[in-house]
């Protein structure tokens with residue numbers, strides 16, 4: 001996508017779970033090259049918004065357009081094709097614990113490979129050079145053939161980022177991707193999530209406003225399922241944060 005093109009366009013989007021309105025009447029446009037931080041207290045609707053954007057949840061009202069396609073009502077084959085262009089780092093990471101790291105990293109390419117190639121790679125990981133390069137970039141150059149379950153929480157988080165790097169997505173969605181990392185590693189990972197040469201857009205939920213200020217271009221504050229501010233990241237100030245996080 002060329003820089004400046006809309007990657008995400010939500011119009012009046014909402015999602016309910018029974019009587020709970022997790023997200024309400026949300027308008028949001030994100031352009032290629034933007035790095036948008038989602039801020040808000042626990043339960044504010046950040047994960048719900050990210051799930052609408054990657055198609056793992058459907059909106060119950062309004063429209064959700066991603067990479068030029070309206071997601072609501074998209075047939076499952078077309079949705080899967082669109083999801084190959086979207087890289088997601090979930091809070092739970094979605095790694096297979098019992099296999100070696102190389103398999104988890106290569107999972108980022110599975111949507112692009114034929115079934116025989118994917119299966120043969122799983123049985124014998126010949127396709128390891130790209131996985132190795134991705135691991136080098138996240139500081140896990142030693143981990144290619146380690147068993148995933150032996151890694152620490154922070155190391156597993158970096159494996160999930162390496163999987164994203166081999167996928168080469170046009171839109172990156174990350175749900176608290178640096179929650180178990182030390183500050184230096186967190187800064188490195190946030191930099192990796194927005195490789196500038198690929199003009200990709202990033203939407204990332206963060207619990208540390210300081211990281212949003214430093215690594216994002218824009219900050220969207222959510223409170224009780226509604227957008228309460230949408231500002232340039234360097235405009236985040238104490239009064240906005242107090243409004244966002246104060247207990248009701």
Ligand SMILES: Nc1ncnc2c1ncn2[C@@H]1O[C@H](COP(=O)(O)OP(=O)(O)OP(=O)(O)O)[C@@H](O)[C@H]1O
Nearest residue numbers: 017020021022040041042043044045046047048049
């Ligand atoms: N599958 C679900 N079923 C029922 N309620 C849900 C479901 N998913 C989210 N909710 C509710 O929707 C609201 C928003 O949740 P969401 O997970 O989007 O918040 P969040 O801002 O990501 O929180 P956190 O920072 O704790 O991850 C909460 O009240 C939550 O309980």
